[in-house]
Amino acid sequence: EAGVTQFPSHSVIEKGQTVTLRCDPISGHDNLYWYRRVMGKEIKFLLHFVKESKQDESGMPNNRFLAERTGGTYSTLKVQPAELEDSGVYFCASSQTLYSQYFGPGTRLTVL
Amino acid sequence: KQEVTQIPAALSVPEGENLVLNCSFTDSAIYNLQWFRQDPGKGLTSLLLIQSSQREQTSGRLNASLDKSSGRSTLYIAASQPGDSATYLCAVQTGANNLFFGTGTRLTVIP
Numbered sequence: 001e002a003g004v005t006q007f008p009s010h011s012v013i014e015k016g017q018t019v020t021l022r023c024d025p026i027s028g029h030d031n032l033y034w035y036r037r038v039m040g041k042e043i044k045f046l047l048h049f050v051k052e053s054k055q056d057e058s059g060m061p062n063n064r065f066l067a068e069r070t071g072g073t074y075s076t077l078k079v080q081p082a083e084l085e086d087s088g089v090y091f092c093a094s095s096q097t098l099y100s101q102y103f104g105p106g107t108r109l110t111v112l
Numbered sequence: 113k114q115e116v117t118q119i120p121a122a123l124s125v126p127e128g129e130n131l132v133l134n135c136s137f138t139d140s141a142i143y144n145l146q147w148f149r150q151d152p153g154k155g156l157t158s159l160l161l162i163q164s165s166q167r168e169q170t171s172g173r174l175n176a177s178l179d180k181s182s183g184r185s186t187l188y189i190a191a192s193q194p195g196d197s198a199t200y201l202c203a204v205q206t207g208a209n210n211l212f213f214g215t216g217t218r219l220t221v222i223p
Contacts (some may be wrong), residue, residue, distance in 0.1 A: 003155075004155070009153075031209075033210065033211075035211075035213075040215075041215065042116065042212075042213045042214055042215045042216075043201070043203075043211075043213040044213070045210035045211065045212070048209060048210060055209070056209065056210065059210065091155065091156070093156075098209050099143070099144060099161070099205065100158065100161060101158075101211065102158070103148075103155040103156035103157075103158075104155050105153070105154055105155040106155060
């Protein structure tokens, strides 16, 4: 069974540009989560989808971040426009129940 | 607001030693606590999950304990090996379903 996959593994962009991160959860997992870790800080929750609906987006830092989940399958996280403080590692996780989240390898975002 | 702290931030031990990693959290109203392992450039691998009603979980050379009332957990690694070198993360799950992570302990096991 394939695990959670994320694309790209690394993205380097200029400040002000747009970047879209993608996450493919484990097949059949209705719950999908986005987290991020900025330099020197702990991993923090961004939002939680149940199928295609946003269950909790309390961790989204501001309106430059837009997350979608098409048809309850893969999810995208768009940052527009990107700022320097957005640099970090963005993790996606999925789960079948509300527990035991399975994490992807992360996307390292560098904003110059 | 839940805060999770891990001590030490880094640890270096010779191969074969037993070691303990510590995790503390401020709000004892948790559903469970998980220990993860992260290797460089890789995702998070769940090692052990302890439900709030449990006191400990064991998997091979790993043993995790939970004292919910005092807000503490420990991860005990027996007979450490160089392959255990990684960053170990502690995370608690609350009623909001999301996980609150500590900043991790970077473990190096020296051959």
